[in-house]
Amino acid sequence: MKTDDLPFLRSFFRAVTDQPIEFTGSDAGRYVPLYETPELAPHDPVKLLARPIQFALGQSVQLFSGFRGSGKSTELHRLRRALSAQGDYKVVLCDIEDYINLSQSVDIIDFLLAVAGAFGDALQKEGFLPNDPAREGYWERFAKLLTRTHISLPDLSTSGIKVALKSDPSFRDTLQKRMSGHLGALVEDVRAYVTGCVKRVKDKHGPNTEVVLLLDSMEHIRGTSTNATAVQDSVVNLFTSHSDKLHFDHLHVVYTIPPYLKVLYPNLGTLYSPGGVQVLPALKVRNNPKLRATAGEVFPPGLELLERLVSARGDWRRLLGPERETLDRLSLLSGGHLRDFLRLFSEIIRRADTLPVSPETVDAAIAQVRTEFLPIADADARWLHLIATTHGVALPEIKQLHDLARYLDTHLALYYRNGDEWYDVHPLVRDVVRRQVEETRLRAATAP
Structure with missing residues (x-):
C-alpha cells in the first residue's frame, strides 16, 4: 500500500462512521x-x-x-x-x-x-x-x-x-x-x-x-x-x-x-x-413494485443521491475504481437505507489492502454486513417473504405486532413512500429469505 493511502482510508473511514449531522462547523459539508x-x-x-x-x-x-x-x-x-x-x-x-x-x-x-x-x-x-x-x-x-x-x-x-x-x-x-x-x-x-x-x-x-x-x-x-x-x-x-x-x-x-x-x-x-x-422512509433506489409499468426498475435519482452522499465523505473512485458499477451495486444492496449504505463502505475500507480494492474485498465486505442480519428463524422467513411479495406489512394478527416491530427496527424490512407507501425486505437478505422459504417447503413436502 502506498504511503498516502493509509491517511486517505483513515479519513474516509471516519467520514462514513454513522452520526447525525448537526450543522455546526465543518460537518455541514457532509450533508x-x-x-x-x-x-x-x-x-x-x-x-x-x-x-x-x-x-x-x-x-x-x-x-x-x-x-x-x-x-x-x-x-x-x-x-x-x-x-x-x-x-x-x-x-x-x-x-x-x-x-x-x-x-x-x-x-x-x-x-x-x-x-x-x-x-x-x-x-x-x-x-x-x-x-x-x-x-x-x-x-x-x-x-x-x-x-x-x-x-x-x-x-x-x-x-x-x-x-x-x-x-x-x-x-x-x-x-x-x-x-x-x-x-x-x-x-x-x-x-x-x-x-x-x-x-x-x-x-x-x-x-x-x-x-x-x-x-x-x-x-x-x-x-x-x-x-x-x-x-x-x-x-x-x-x-x-x-x-x-x-x-x-x-x-x-x-x-x-x-x-x-x-x-x-x-x-x-x-x-x-x-x-x-x-x-x-428509506431512500428509493428501485421503483415501487406495485406499479406494474416500472415494477422493480432501478430508480436513477436515488442512485445519484447516494453517489453525492458518499462523495461528500471521500473519493469513492479512488476506493472502488473509476466505474460506477460497484458503487451502484452497493447502493442497490443498501436498499436506500443510509446507515447500511455507509456501513458497507466502512467494511470495504477496513479490508482494503490495495487501491482500488479488489472485487473479492467488496464481496467479503458485503458478506460481513449480510451475516449481521442472520440467522433468520423459519417463521420469520415466511413472514418476510410475504412482505417481499405483497409489499405490505402482511400482519397476520395484531398480537404479532412485536415481531413486525423487530423487523423494522433491525432493517430486515424497509419502508418506502413515493405516492403510495410500501414495504420490502432488505436486499441484502431478500434472496436468503426466498431460499430459506423454499427449503422449508421442500422439507415439509418430503417429511414422513
Whole structure:
C-alpha cells in the first residue's frame, strides 16, 4: 500500500462512521440535500414539519418517525437550523435518551417528568432564558410538588432525581406507584412550568417569539429479550391513551416515535392535530413494485443521491475504481437505507489492502454486513417473504405486532413512500429469505 493511502482510508473511514449531522462547523459539508430533487421535494420532512409550526396559532404537536440510521436526527437538526434562521423561533433539541432508560417500559409519569426537565435544561443551555439564578428548573420544582402532595421518595438531591430517573429502575417503579394517584397534579404542574418558561422566553426575546421543542430518540426504545413486549406496549399506551397530556399551551412540540406505532394505530395523526404523523422512509433506489409499468426498475435519482452522499465523505473512485458499477451495486444492496449504505463502505475500507480494492474485498465486505442480519428463524422467513411479495406489512394478527416491530427496527424490512407507501425486505437478505422459504417447503413436502 502506498504511503498516502493509509491517511486517505483513515479519513474516509471516519467520514462514513454513522452520526447525525448537526450543522455546526465543518460537518455541514457532509450533508447532501436529498429533498431538493424534484422527485423527493414533495416529501421534504423539514418542510412538512415546519409548516404546522409556522401556520398554527401559537402551538402545535407532531409525531416524527424514522428507522434508526435513516437520517431522522440529521433532519431534526436541519429543522432547528431552518426555523432558527427565521429569527422569531427559539428551538431546543433534546435527546430523551439522556433522561430515561429506553430499555425499560415508559410511563406517562416519568415521561412528563423527563420532558419538563429536558425542556428547562435545554432552554438554560441555549441561553434562551434570562440569567436569573433564583429561577428554578423543573427538578427543583418537582421536589416541591412531592412535598405539596405528601409523597415521599428515597432521599435524593435535586440532581439525584434526574440521575435516578434514568439509571435506577427501582426509583422509577416507586415514583410511578406513588404518583399514580396524583397524575392530574403532575400534568397541571408540568404545563404550568412549560407555560412559565415560554412566557419568560417571550419576555426576553419579544412577544412574537415562538418556542419549539424537538424531542429526539424516542424511537430508540426497545426492550430486552425478556421485556420487549411490555416495553412496546408501554410506548403504544403512552402515545395513544395519554395523547391529550402531551400537548402544551404556547409551545410547538415534535416527538419522535417508533415506526410500528403508525402500523398499530391507524389514523394516529388525528390525536396530534394539526401536525399529525410524518414518517421518514428509506431512500428509493428501485421503483415501487406495485406499479406494474416500472415494477422493480432501478430508480436513477436515488442512485445519484447516494453517489453525492458518499462523495461528500471521500473519493469513492479512488476506493472502488473509476466505474460506477460497484458503487451502484452497493447502493442497490443498501436498499436506500443510509446507515447500511455507509456501513458497507466502512467494511470495504477496513479490508482494503490495495487501491482500488479488489472485487473479492467488496464481496467479503458485503458478506460481513449480510451475516449481521442472520440467522433468520423459519417463521420469520415466511413472514418476510410475504412482505417481499405483497409489499405490505402482511400482519397476520395484531398480537404479532412485536415481531413486525423487530423487523423494522433491525432493517430486515424497509419502508418506502413515493405516492403510495410500501414495504420490502432488505436486499441484502431478500434472496436468503426466498431460499430459506423454499427449503422449508421442500422439507415439509418430503417429511414422513
